[in-house]
Amino acid sequence: MIELVDATVGSGDFALSGLNFRVAAGEYAVVMGKTGVGKTTVIESICGLRRLKKGRVIIQEQDVTAWNAADRNVGYVPQDLALFPTMSVSAHLEFAMRLRRFKRSVIHSQVQRFSKILQIEKLLDRNVSGLSGGEAQRVALGRALTAGPSVLLLDEPLSALDADTRQVAQSMLRDINRQTGVTVLHVTHNESEALALADRHIYIDSQDGKANLSIRADLQTS
Amino acid sequence: MDNGKSKSTRPLRRSQFRQLRDVVFFLTMGGLSASFILLIVLLLVADALFTSPSEFVAALQKPEIQAAFKLTLVTCTLAALLSLWVATPLGYVLSRFKFPGRSVIDTIVDIPVVLPPLVLGLSLLILFHQPFPFSELLVGDSGWELDSWFREQLGFPVTYSWRAVVLSQFAVACAFAVRTMRVTFDQIDGRPEDIARTLGASRGQAFFKVTLPQAWRGMLAAGTIAWARALGEFGPILVFAGSTRFKTEVLSTTVFLELSVGKLDAAVAVSLLMVAMAIAVLMLLRWLGAGLTS
Numbered sequence: 001m002i003e004l005v006d007a008t009v010g011s012g013d014f015a016l017s018g019l020n021f022r023v024a025a026g027e028y029a030v031v032m033g034k035t036g037v038g039k040t041t042v043i044e045s046i047c048g049l050r051r052l053k054k055g056r057v058i059i060q061e062q063d064v065t066a067w068n069a070a071d072r073n074v075g076y077v078p079q080d081l082a083l084f085p086t087m088s089v090s091a092h093l094e095f096a097m098r099l100r101r102f103k104r105s106v107i108h109s110q111v112q113r114f115s116k117i118l119q120i121e122k123l124l125d126r127n128v129s130g131l132s133g134g135e136a137q138r139v140a141l142g143r144a145l146t147a148g149p150s151v152l153l154l155d156e157p158l159s160a161l162d163a164d165t166r167q168v169a170q171s172m173l174r175d176i177n178r179q180t181g182v183t184v185l186h187v188t189h190n191e192s193e194a195l196a197l198a199d200r201h202i203y204i205d206s207q208d209g210k211a212n213l214s215i216r217a218d219l220q221t222s
Numbered sequence: 223m224d225n226g227k228s229k230s231t232r233p234l235r236r237s238q239f240r241q242l243r244d245v246v247f248f249l250t251m252g253g254l255s256a257s258f259i260l261l262i263v264l265l266l267v268a269d270a271l272f273t274s275p276s277e278f279v280a281a282l283q284k285p286e287i288q289a290a291f292k293l294t295l296v297t298c299t300l301a302a303l304l305s306l307w308v309a310t311p312l313g314y315v316l317s318r319f320k321f322p323g324r325s326v327i328d329t330i331v332d333i334p335v336v337l338p339p340l341v342l343g344l345s346l347l348i349l350f351h352q353p354f355p356f357s358e359l360l361v362g363d364s365g366w367e368l369d370s371w372f373r374e375q376l377g378f379p380v381t382y383s384w385r386a387v388v389l390s391q392f393a394v395a396c397a398f399a400v401r402t403m404r405v406t407f408d409q410i411d412g413r414p415e416d417i418a419r420t421l422g423a424s425r426g427q428a429f430f431k432v433t434l435p436q437a438w439r440g441m442l443a444a445g446t447i448a449w450a451r452a453l454g455e456f457g458p459i460l461v462f463a464g465s466t467r468f469k470t471e472v473l474s475t476t477v478f479l480e481l482s483v484g485k486l487d488a489a490v491a492v493s494l495l496m497v498a499m500a501i502a503v504l505m506l507l508r509w510l511g512a513g514l515t516s
Binding site: 078144147 | 411417421422
C-alpha cells in the first residue's frame, strides 16, 4: 500500500501541499491532473528521489519518509525510461536483484519469468540502445519488477507508444498487477488509459500551491 | 519590349552578383584560415629541412637523449594517470552537484591554466621549502618543511628528482583533464543514476555501475589531453625539478639544454621527435572525439 499523509512536495520554488491519499495493497491507482500540477514530483517523492517538504510517506504500513530511495523497495518507471545505455536487456532485469544479493538461481528464474510475461525473451542479449519504444518500455518495466517491489510507480510509461502497442501494454500492466499483487500508482494524461486500468482514480488539481484531490475508488468493480 | 527584357535579366544579374559575393566571402575566410595552417606547416617543414635523416637518427641515439625520452614517457604517463585519478571525481562533482563555493573551486581548477609556467614552478619550489606557518604549534618544529619531511620520513626527496617532474606536469595537466571530465559528465544523462538508486543502489554503486561505464571515452580523452600537456611542460620542470642529465631531464628540457650548448641539430631532432609524439596523441584524441560524437 501507499499513503501520503498531509504531505507537501516540491522542487525549487514549486510546492504542492495538502496531499492526502491512500492506495490499498494490490490496488491499481491512476493519478491524473493538468500539466505542471506536480504529478511527477509526487511520484518522485514517494520513491525517495525527492525529500518531502512536510508530511509523511507510508509504504506497506511503514513510515519511509526519512528512508533513502534505495531502501524503499519500490519499482519506478519514469517517463523517459532512463535505461542504462551500456547494459544489455538481461543486465537490466538482473540489476536490482544483483544489488540486493539475490541467489543466482533466483536471479535466473526471475529473469526468465518476467522476460516471458513482458515478451522480451528474444531481446535478453541485446544492448538497449537499438530497442524500439515499446521494447524499451517493457525493459524498463522488467527492471522495476524483477526484485519484487512492494509498489510500482509508473510515470506516463505508455505516452510514447502508438495506439495498438498501448492497448497491448495496458493489458500487460493489468496482468502484472493481478499476477504479482504489486500495488501500482500510474500517472497518465490519457482518460481511456485511466478508465481501462484504474481501481482508484486520483485527480490532482491545485489552487495557490494547495492540492485539491478528487478520488474515486472501486472503478473496476463498479 | 526593351523594358520588359531588362526586367527579366535583372534577377539573373542579381543572382550572379550574389554568387560573386559568395566567392569573395569564401576566399576571405579560406585565406585567413590558410595563413595559420600555412604557418604551422612551414614551421614543421623548416624543422624537417634543417636536419637530415642520418643526423636525426644520430642525435636520437645519444644516451642522454634516450634517457630523456624514457623519462618523458614514464613521467607523462604517471602525470596522466594521476590527473585522471583526480579529474574523474572532481569533474563529476562539478558537473552533478550545486553547492556553496562551487564557482570558487571552478576558478581554482583553472589557475594552473592561466598562471605563467615559471610562476607555477616557483610556487611549487616555495611550497616544498618554505617553513610551514604554525608548524611549531602543530608538529613542535618551527622550521618544518614539506621536502625535508619527505626526505626524512619517507626516505626520498621530491625537489630536483623525477618526482618533481611528475608533480610539475600533474599540476598543469590535471586542470585540462578536469575540464574534459566535467564536459564528459555534463553530456551523460543523470536520470539513469537516479533510477539505479530506486533499484537499491547507493550513490557510489550508481556511479560505478551506471555512469562510469558511459564515461570511458571521456576518460581516455582526458588522459590523452593530460599526457599531451605533460609532454609540452617546460617552465615548472626547469624551476622545480631542474634539468640534470640522466636524472630529471625530459625531452622539453633536452631542447633547452642542447640549445644552450649550441647543438642546434640535436635540439631540432628532439623537437621533431616531440612533434611526432604530439601528432600521434592528437590523432588519437581526434579518433576518440569522433567516437564521442557518433
